[in-house]
Amino acid sequence: MTGTARVALVTGAAGGLGGCIAARLHAQGHKVALTDLDAEAAAKAAAELDPTGESAVGLALDVRDKDAFVQARDELTARWGQVHILVNNAGHSKVESLMDITPESFTAVVGTNLNGTFHGCQVFGAYFAEQGYGRIVNIASLAGQNGGTATGAHYAAAKGGVATLTKVFARDLAPRGVTVNAVSPGPQDLPVVHRTVPAEKLAQTTAMIPLGRLGRPEFVADMVVLLSADHADSVTGACWDANGGLYMR
Template structure:
């Protein structure tokens, strides 16, 4: 599983929402595997700090501003990375926005805001990078879906669950369209993850109740999700497309 192209150059990946959480973990794992990584985020300063932790020189890791709700922003980020490193080989659509709201209390504005980031952002990324990869005849896209999009969600709002369900469907649509042109599109669908933000924001008693409901008895490991992404963006992962890889501790089985 070499992170280098046939001419010896390092493969490059762009990860959205990479300033913290799961995105940062994915970016770090890709970098550790030898990829050049563009860490993008709405918070450009935080993205730059995260990239500097991986490579202070900026030669193999760079932080960029990217608002996934803006399709043109994806085009600018793509141009930036291509100018910097010559090519991009993988996109990880990780950026997300979640709100815990009672179903009947969700306002039109709130629903639109959550869908705009989670679903529209994934669509724009797949469009922009999908077209670029198709022109090159090679590319990998991994969309971060969610258990909420498969079972309707329990700890998240209906807008988040609906958007993530849409991500799973978009993955299949883009996979079918781009497959003949050498581009694979897959999704990873995590269940509850053991992330610092979860430990900070969720009441310990409620967290313990959540863990007790999971058949394996524990929250997921973000590092394993990152390993799944690394597998799916590999150059030789060319026969896996339109798939959704589950990692939910047994909360959802099929």
């Protein structure tokens, strides 16, 4: 990392990929707020990074609620003076047959994955623009690029929207010192993947990956760290892929 230590907020950071991203940012010397619907789990994950609470804190944040982002922003500026990095990682994946997806299920999945990213970009994008500096990294997905093979259509559609929102916010915020990028992982070697994707389907998906294995979440986290760096000021509106060769462009 170049420059001084920064303050980062990561959504959906109580575990999984979000927890990995938060840990990588913290290891780079950043102060990190780990936010999650599960406030207790977020606090526990933060305490594992720094038991003193000086450089890591766990906060409750429902990404479906725009005001929750405002509250988190205000709490962090009061605690650490300023926020510099936002990672929109919180997601909701559900495996359902296309014709069986109910309106309620579609709304719920899109509400977390797409609306949540929009709220975060809007609240922190405006704040960063006012400060004249900021880094936003959105976690997209291979499903949003190829229509999804192991997830539901609602998840794929929402993640496709995340990729588009990234470009829209990047274009708008670029003149004011704010970069907005996305990382698009393919299937990752994470507990949530093994838990939500049927074993047979996961085996089929893994067999289709040219590199022959699930992705490493630690590497995805490293991509986020790089896009969050001070010297990443010439990259915006980009979507970096990490899918083992499942999708090439």
